[in-house]
Amino acid sequence: xxxxxxxxxxxxxxxxxxxxxxxxxxxxxxxxxxxxxxxxxxxxxxxxxxxxxxxxxxxxxxxxxxxxxxxxxxxxxxxxxxxxxxxxxxxxxxxxxxxxxxxxxxxxxxxxxxxxxxxxxxxxxxxxxxxxxxxxxxxxxxxxxxxxxxxxxxxxxxxxxxxxxxxxxxxxxxxxxxxxxxxxxxxxxxxxxxxxxxxxxxxxxxxxxxxxxxxxxxxxxxxxxxxxxxxxxxxxxxxxxxxxxxxxxxxxxxxxxxxxxxxxxxxxxxxxxxxxxxxxxxxxxxxxxxxxxxxxxxxxxxxxxxxxxxxxxxxxxxxxxxxxxxxxxxxxxxxxxxxxxxxxxxxxxxxxxxxxxxxxxxxxxxxxxxxxxxxxxxxxxxxxxxxxxxxxxxxxxxxxxxxxxxxxxxxxxxxxxxxxxxxxx
Amino acid sequence: xxxxxxxxxxxxxxxxxxxxxxxxxxxxxxxxxxxxxxxxxxxxxxxxxxxxxxxxxxxxxxxxxxxxxxxxxxxxxxxxxxxxxxxxxxxxxxxxxxxxxxxxxxxxxxxxxxxxxxxxxxxxxxxxxxxxxxxxxxxxxxxxxxxxxxxxxxxxxxxxxxxxxxxxxxxxxxxxxxxxxxxxxxxxxxxxxxxxxxxxxxxxxxxxxxxxxxxxxxxxxxxxxxxxxxxxxxxxxxxxxxxxxxxxxxxxxxxxxxxxxxxxxxxxxxxxxxxxxxxxxxxxxxxxxxxxxxxxxxxxxxxxxxxxxxxxxxx
Amino acid sequence: xxxxxxxxxxxxxxxxxxxxxxxxxxxxxxxxxxxxxxxxxxxxxxxxxxxxxxxxxxxxxxxxxxxxxxxxxxxxxxxxxxxxxxxxxxxxxxxxxxxxxxxxxxxxxxxxxxxxxxxxxxxxxxxxxxxxxxxxxxxxxxxxxxxxxxxxxxxxxxxxxxxxxxxxxxxxxxxxxx
Numbered sequence: 001x002x003x004x005x006x007x008x009x010x011x012x013x014x015x016x017x018x019x020x021x022x023x024x025x026x027x028x029x030x031x032x033x034x035x036x037x038x039x040x041x042x043x044x045x046x047x048x049x050x051x052x053x054x055x056x057x058x059x060x061x062x063x064x065x066x067x068x069x070x071x072x073x074x075x076x077x078x079x080x081x082x083x084x085x086x087x088x089x090x091x092x093x094x095x096x097x098x099x100x101x102x103x104x105x106x107x108x109x110x111x112x113x114x115x116x117x118x119x120x121x122x123x124x125x126x127x128x129x130x131x132x133x134x135x136x137x138x139x140x141x142x143x144x145x146x147x148x149x150x151x152x153x154x155x156x157x158x159x160x161x162x163x164x165x166x167x168x169x170x171x172x173x174x175x176x177x178x179x180x181x182x183x184x185x186x187x188x189x190x191x192x193x194x195x196x197x198x199x200x201x202x203x204x205x206x207x208x209x210x211x212x213x214x215x216x217x218x219x220x221x222x223x224x225x226x227x228x229x230x231x232x233x234x235x236x237x238x239x240x241x242x243x244x245x246x247x248x249x250x251x252x253x254x255x256x257x258x259x260x261x262x263x264x265x266x267x268x269x270x271x272x273x274x275x276x277x278x279x280x281x282x283x284x285x286x287x288x289x290x291x292x293x294x295x296x297x298x299x300x301x302x303x304x305x306x307x308x309x310x311x312x313x314x315x316x317x318x319x320x321x322x323x324x325x326x327x328x329x330x331x332x333x334x335x336x337x338x339x340x341x342x343x344x345x346x347x348x349x350x351x352x353x354x355x356x357x358x359x360x361x362x363x364x365x366x367x368x369x370x371x372x373x374x375x376x377x378x379x380x381x382x383x384x385x386x387x388x389x390x391x392x393x394x395x396x397x398x399x400x401x402x403x404x405x406x407x408x409x410x411x412x413x414x415x416x417x418x419x420x421x422x423x424x425x
Numbered sequence: 426x427x428x429x430x431x432x433x434x435x436x437x438x439x440x441x442x443x444x445x446x447x448x449x450x451x452x453x454x455x456x457x458x459x460x461x462x463x464x465x466x467x468x469x470x471x472x473x474x475x476x477x478x479x480x481x482x483x484x485x486x487x488x489x490x491x492x493x494x495x496x497x498x499x500x501x502x503x504x505x506x507x508x509x510x511x512x513x514x515x516x517x518x519x520x521x522x523x524x525x526x527x528x529x530x531x532x533x534x535x536x537x538x539x540x541x542x543x544x545x546x547x548x549x550x551x552x553x554x555x556x557x558x559x560x561x562x563x564x565x566x567x568x569x570x571x572x573x574x575x576x577x578x579x580x581x582x583x584x585x586x587x588x589x590x591x592x593x594x595x596x597x598x599x600x601x602x603x604x605x606x607x608x609x610x611x612x613x614x615x616x617x618x619x620x621x622x623x624x625x626x627x628x629x630x631x632x633x634x635x636x637x638x639x640x641x642x643x644x645x646x647x648x649x650x651x652x653x654x655x656x657x658x659x660x661x662x663x664x665x666x667x668x669x670x671x672x673x674x675x676x677x678x679x680x681x682x683x684x685x686x687x688x689x690x691x692x693x694x695x696x697x698x699x700x701x702x703x704x705x706x707x708x709x710x711x712x713x714x715x716x717x718x719x720x721x722x723x724x725x726x727x728x729x730x731x732x733x734x735x736x737x738x739x740x
Numbered sequence: 741x742x743x744x745x746x747x748x749x750x751x752x753x754x755x756x757x758x759x760x761x762x763x764x765x766x767x768x769x770x771x772x773x774x775x776x777x778x779x780x781x782x783x784x785x786x787x788x789x790x791x792x793x794x795x796x797x798x799x800x801x802x803x804x805x806x807x808x809x810x811x812x813x814x815x816x817x818x819x820x821x822x823x824x825x826x827x828x829x830x831x832x833x834x835x836x837x838x839x840x841x842x843x844x845x846x847x848x849x850x851x852x853x854x855x856x857x858x859x860x861x862x863x864x865x866x867x868x869x870x871x872x873x874x875x876x877x878x879x880x881x882x883x884x885x886x887x888x889x890x891x892x893x894x895x896x897x898x899x900x901x902x903x904x905x906x907x908x909x910x911x912x913x914x915x916x917x918x
Contacts, residue, residue: 185533193626196533196557196601266534266541312511312532314555426822442824449809449825458862463812491812579827731812736822 003035009045024414048080048373050353053298060089065303067104072390075417078375078407081112093118093129095137145172161221170222180204202230213240229274231284250298253329268316303393328403376409446728464493487726515544533557563602565725584611592653679706747914755890760792779826782844813855835864850884
């Protein structure tokens with residue numbers, strides 16, 4: 001195992017120190033130096049990022065992404081752990097599939113790949129999948145989600161919430177009332193009316209969240225709401241948290257930055273589920289991320305092959321890339337805006353998602369004795385986003401947009417997965 | 426002007442120029458020899474992903490009367506059904522050497538995509554895209570109304586003319602295009618229909634709205650009512666309870682025709698559901714412009730083809 | 741831009757009067773006569789000619805005077821900016837068997853007249869077609885000549901002839917610009 005020191009790194013609290021790493025563990029934070037000395041002056045060192053919502057597409061859709069290509073994109077984005085969503089082919093609804101995904105992640109070895117299990121068999125929304133078997137498997141699944149589809153049956157949702165209590169699991173709900181969103185293409189509002197694209201009303205998300213926080217209260221279970229997209233959803237989560245309901249919520253980078261106005265291009269790269277909303281929604285989501293109503297930023301990294309996006313809007317697939325741009329968007333929203341600080345950044349990008357997932361060696365503060373999962377970024381650079389990066393797909397929603405910050409190094413369990421912004425392997 | 430994807434592409438002046446040219450074209454269509462050599466050697470492709478014999482024939486006749494070669498291409502499906510993709514089809518047409526592609530598609534934005542994709546070099550004319558726009562229909566409606574109102578229509582707009590568009594505004598490409606074009610030409614546009622089919626975003630662009638046709642007739646001094654075709658699948662989707670109820674509240678019948686008075690024109694983009702949104706008394710009344718709308722379709726499309734396909738690069 | 745007047749207002753009036761007389765003379769009266777002006781200024785001149793003829797002959801102006809737009813028959817549509825067509829008005833008696841006199845302001849390459857002959861064919865079959873122009877400036881590119889000419893004006897190709905008529909312009913004169 002290597003031994004190195006990040007010299008003069010800036011920590012989340014603003015202090016400057018050397019960080020020494022030996023045998024995969026943080027040896028010291030202070031003035032000392034051991035092993036190779038790596039200049040980190042002006043760079044910010046944070047706990048490695050944890051993504052709670054990643055579509056790695058393997059098995060089944062390897063033309064879009066594989067565990068390896070997705071791991072590369074994650075490492076380049078400063079992540080040391082990603083959670084692989086269950087909507088693969090076959091669906092990750094059995095111990096066998098989640099173990100396979102985990103071992104593919106271990107083989108790639110760039111980030112910790114933690115599988116998410118499906119709530120219902122085949123994402124069918126009818127019968128519970130074997131949640132216990134997945135929890136007790138080598139993959140130790142704690143998060144269950146039918147993401148891409150909503151667990152819309154209230155009875156099934158109630159049972160799932162109750163059932164996962166036995167192993168401290170959490171249901172991550174994709175909040176989308178299916179009847180209210182039949183054939184929906186984009187946010188329902190002025191733009192959809194002008195463009196003649198079928199609307200996706202905000203209430204389709206909010207009504208499910210309202211129902212589910214009440215179910216979570218009734219069952220006393222942990223509920224996580226995926227990709228909040230509306231101001232109304234924020235209000236419901238705020239209310240639920242005030243009541244002491246065990247609910248957590250995530251927001252994606254694209255919902256923090258982009259709006260439905262982009263649909264005017266009819267470019268399906270801006271087609272996503274839930275849809276891009278309005279300026280007012282973006283503002284509410286940003287405030288909620290700062291004040292703690294929203295707990296985490298999660299990418300919903302959703303690679304799609306060219307042919308799924310190079311077509312008419314209504315025929316195109318939903319989804320956007322996000323792993324390599326998430327930290328930049330979070331920096332823009334929390335730091336560059338002056339709204340918050342690096343400690344909050346670190347909470348939403350690492351500490352909180354790891355806590356929701358109960359990941360043991362992730363999301364820990366940079367302190368002596370902790371596993372060395374570290375992201376080192378240069379916040380003072382800017383770059384114009386172009387192309388899909390390390391992903392096998394190129395559905396890049398931030399194309400042509402200038403974003404701040406660059407991931408310089410990513411250290412996963414004491415080893416560089418990314419060094420000087422390049423993949424170590 | 427390279428493409429006609431949306432009526433928003435047109436300035437008021439450009440729209441009036443097309444209407445004026447349409448007037449000359451309609452004179453050509455009235456004479457014995459209904460043919461001009463103007464687009465000799467040009468190829469116009471009718472690319473129809475959605476069946477519409479009326480619109481296709483109208484474009485076909487228009488192109489042929491201008492001496493263009495016409496290829497009709499009926500494409501089925503889309504990448505949804507894993508049929509032929511828009512891109513592959515477009516590139517096939519490009520290989521054929523189309524100077525203009527007239528596209529009708531069930532997906533909103535398909536014409537926009539074709540025009541901006543770089544897949545084809547020729548002009549793109551939107552002949553109806555999903556529930557988005559149908560610019561040539563709006564032009565022919567404006568042309569028909571202008572000719573009905575002005576004895577010498579040349580150079581004129583529709584300033585101060587009050588038009589109610591009645592029916593399923595939400596899903597109507599005809600309504601969207603007309604709302605924008607008629608307003609551009611100076612008309613006052615009112616939207617009338619059930620609340621389930623009147624999106625607030627479009628209401629905010631109109632000069633007024635009503636959930637009741639009777640109230641609209643009483644309130645707005647209408648020069649024309651434009652009745653939209655009711656798609657029966659809207660009923661099954663719960664936008665309104667029954668055909669009978671729709672006809673009773675929003676249908677243009679003899680009583681309402683009498684209330685409108687003798688100076689109000691009746692329009693319908695066709696095909697009509699007689700007895701539903703319009704009954705025979707209204708459709709066949711002397712104030713009905715419905716047949717003129719059909720006849721003017723060819724003239725207006727000739728004008729559009731001429732304006733898009735003539736003219737040098739340095740325009 | 742240096743310009744000089746080559747026809748004054750009264751020169752134009754005299755030329756129109758003379759052409760009118762010549763037309764009547766060659767046609768032996770106004771029998772079966774149709775005068776078609778090519779928009780814009782040819783149509784103005786045609787109207788002046790018909791008004792002049794009406795002073796000598798009892799004619800029904802609506803049966804004699806018309807306009808013939810040639811925009812859609814031009815052979816340079818691809819190289820010039822799109823122009824909107826002007827109105828074509830065929831006299832009430834039609835063109836079949838008539839003697840049609842086409843009227844234009846300036847005869848230059850002959851291409852406009854070629855287009856006019858084409859356009860004419862779509863409206864009927866005249867017994868004869870004649871051509872009257874206010875100015876013939878030479879430089880023909882097609883085997884076309886005028887039957888009635890106001891003034892022959894030798895020019896170089898680069899020069900520009902501007903016919904100004906009060907109905908469409910503020911002046912009434914013909915100027916030549918280098």
